[in-house]
Amino acid sequence: MSDVGGTGPDSTGIEAMTDEDVPPEYPGARPPDRLRTVDSAGLTIQVHEWGDEAAPAILLTHGGFDFARTFSVFAPLLADGGLRAVAWDQRGHGDSQHAPLYSWDADVRDAVAVLDSIGSDPIPILGHSKGGNLMLQLADACPHRVSYLVNFDGLPGNWAAPDVSDHERSRMREEEIRNWLDRRRRAADASRRPGTLSELARRRADMNPRLSFEWLRYLAGVGARRDPDGWRWKIDPTLRMGGFGPWRPDWALHRLSALGMPLLGIVGLQPEQMGMGVTPESIQAYLPPAARLVAFEDTGHFLHIEQPRRAADLVLEALR
Amino acid sequence: MSEPTMLRHVRVDLALHRLQDGPGHPLLLLHGLGERSPAAVPGWAASWPGPIHALDFTGHGGSSVPVGGGYTAEVLMADADAALAHLGPATVLGRGLGAYIALLIAGARPDLVRGAVLADGPGLAGGGSVPGSPYVIRLDPAQPAAPDPFVLAELSRDVRPPDYAVAFVFQAVNRSDLPDPIVVSATTRPDWLRAVVESPGVRQLSTSEGLALYARPAP
Numbered sequence: 001m002s003d004v005g006g007t008g009p010d011s012t013g014i015e016a017m018t019d020e021d022v023p024p025e026y027p028g029a030r031p032p033d034r035l036r037t038v039d040s041a042g043l044t045i046q047v048h049e050w051g052d053e054a055a056p057a058i059l060l061t062h063g064g065f066d067f068a069r070t071f072s073v074f075a076p077l078l079a080d081g082g083l084r085a086v087a088w089d090q091r092g093h094g095d096s097q098h099a100p101l102y103s104w105d106a107d108v109r110d111a112v113a114v115l116d117s118i119g120s121d122p123i124p125i126l127g128h129s130k131g132g133n134l135m136l137q138l139a140d141a142c143p144h145r146v147s148y149l150v151n152f153d154g155l156p157g158n159w160a161a162p163d164v165s166d167h168e169r170s171r172m173r174e175e176e177i178r179n180w181l182d183r184r185r186r187a188a189d190a191s192r193r194p195g196t197l198s199e200l201a202r203r204r205a206d207m208n209p210r211l212s213f214e215w216l217r218y219l220a221g222v223g224a225r226r227d228p229d230g231w232r233w234k235i236d237p238t239l240r241m242g243g244f245g246p247w248r249p250d251w252a253l254h255r256l257s258a259l260g261m262p263l264l265g266i267v268g269l270q271p272e273q274m275g276m277g278v279t280p281e282s283i284q285a286y287l288p289p290a291a292r293l294v295a296f297e298d299t300g301h302f303l304h305i306e307q308p309r310r311a312a313d314l315v316l317e318a319l320r
Numbered sequence: 321m322s323e324p325t326m327l328r329h330v331r332v333d334l335a336l337h338r339l340q341d342g343p344g345h346p347l348l349l350l351h352g353l354g355e356r357s358p359a360a361v362p363g364w365a366a367s368w369p370g371p372i373h374a375l376d377f378t379g380h381g382g383s384s385v386p387v388g389g390g391y392t393a394e395v396l397m398a399d400a401d402a403a404l405a406h407l408g409p410a411t412v413l414g415r416g417l418g419a420y421i422a423l424l425i426a427g428a429r430p431d432l433v434r435g436a437v438l439a440d441g442p443g444l445a446g447g448g449s450v451p452g453s454p455y456v457i458r459l460d461p462a463q464p465a466a467p468d469p470f471v472l473a474e475l476s477r478d479v480r481p482p483d484y485a486v487a488f489v490f491q492a493v494n495r496s497d498l499p500d501p502i503v504v505s506a507t508t509r510p511d512w513l514r515a516v517v518e519s520p521g522v523r524q525l526s527t528s529e530g531l532a533l534y535a536r537p538a539p
Binding site: 098110142177178238247 | 397
């Protein structure tokens with residue numbers, strides 16, 4: 001066959017396997033020990049578990065545009081440390097069902113459905129980035145379900161407004177809304193662009209500039225599916241980054257102050273596009289009494305991927 | 321009522337009902353929370369000279385009921401946009417929740433909304449100006465039927481900050497060809513609507529006066 005990697009996605013059938021068609025391995029990454037699904041009011045949520053089923057459970061919640069298998073190195077470290085690590089794909093992400101509707105509250109509700117599938121006792125919950133913010137809301141709404149909150153670079157910021165004029169801000173918002181509506185008019189037929197695993201990895205590098213090509217290619221192998229015309233990320237093609245709405249980041253700060261359970265927060269101090277830009281100084285005043293905040297100086301937003309051992313050790317120590 | 325036209329909005333089928341034919345640009349009716357489109361032209365719209373259509377929002381009336389909830393006012397605004405994509409420029413009249421959606425779409429599509437009338441109806445207030453205590457709504461509708469219990473729960477709790485609403489007024493006023501693109505006929509005034517009526521380019525008239533204002537031919 002021709003070199004799939006060189007000619008692009010113009011083939012019409014699945015051709016003979018090449019290196020580009022074999023999902024690669026990655027040092028330390030392990031497939032889940034168990035896969036199962038959870039029904040959340042009719043929607044199918046995929047759950048991935050590492051570790052002994054009888055071990056104490058911890059819930060792992062990924063960030064926006066990620067999926068449970070982004071914990072493929074981190075979760076096995078928790079499992080080897082004696083935990084049952086239960087990660088789930090948010091609706092429209094990874095192997096969970098592409099939903100008719102998406103909202104913040106619906107994601108929190110799906111998380112509670114996964115918690116219900118583990119048991120009714122309170123357990124530690126961990127979230128990265130958007131997942132950290134979701135778990136913050138869950139902990140505030142359902143304190144009886146949460147024994148410990150762990151947050152990886154997903155603490156709310158008291159974001160300063162970008163340095164633009166009111167006129168410019170209005171123009172940007174108008175454009176954002178119009179583009180969103182235009183996109184929804186076309187979204188019924190939307191599909192993600194196919195490519196080779198290497199092409200998908202290179203595209204994702206725009207979002208993950210600090211992560212190695214080897215890791216991103218591994219992620220493509222577990223986060224994409226092989227269609228006749230190439231590999232496609234599984235994430236719902238109707239989802240998009242950014243957006244608009246009435247939400248204010250400072251509302252989440254007040255949730256943070258309200259928490260009664262212990263909190264471990266880890267922030268990566270190297271700025272990057274997907275990061276929240278939260279520093280220990282900016283968040284200190286809002287931390288609840290039982291909080292510990294750790295800063296990784298030389299690390300970006302995806303701290304559990306850049307420093308899985310260090311992050312896992314902190315979590316295991318906190319829960320010991 | 322004749323069979324509605326079904327419009328595809330991403331993964332939802334929306335029912336658009338034709339209530340009246342006539343000359344000129346159409347009037348699009350947006351119902352309140354938990355309601356459905358009227359079966360016939362309501363008395364307060366009887367003077368409208370042109371065609372009248374009514375849209376069932378997602379999870380309401382003859383539109384499909386999606387699994388798993390996840391409703392936002394913004395996605396209902398996109399429901400209204402799907403109707404405008406089919407109808408072309410229209411005057412929009414919304415009741416309750418539909419009034420809030422009429423405001424959002426008037427700001428988002430000032431070239432397609434030939435005036436918006438914001439009227440009393442169910443779901444006008446939403447969840448207020450700031451979030452209340454968070455609450456995880458758990459429903460398991462065995463037999464999904466309209467109105468979707470998730471829409472009733474989620475869009476009676478959604479936050480409607482006054483400055484967010486006013487941003488849509490500004491967009492409508494700045495971009496519309498009409499001098500006064502928003503009419504408020506609602507007598508109930510939650511915070512977001514009080515801020516709207518205090519904005520330039522917004523008039524307070526009765527529903528029939530508002531419709532008469534927008535029924536005039538385009539300038």
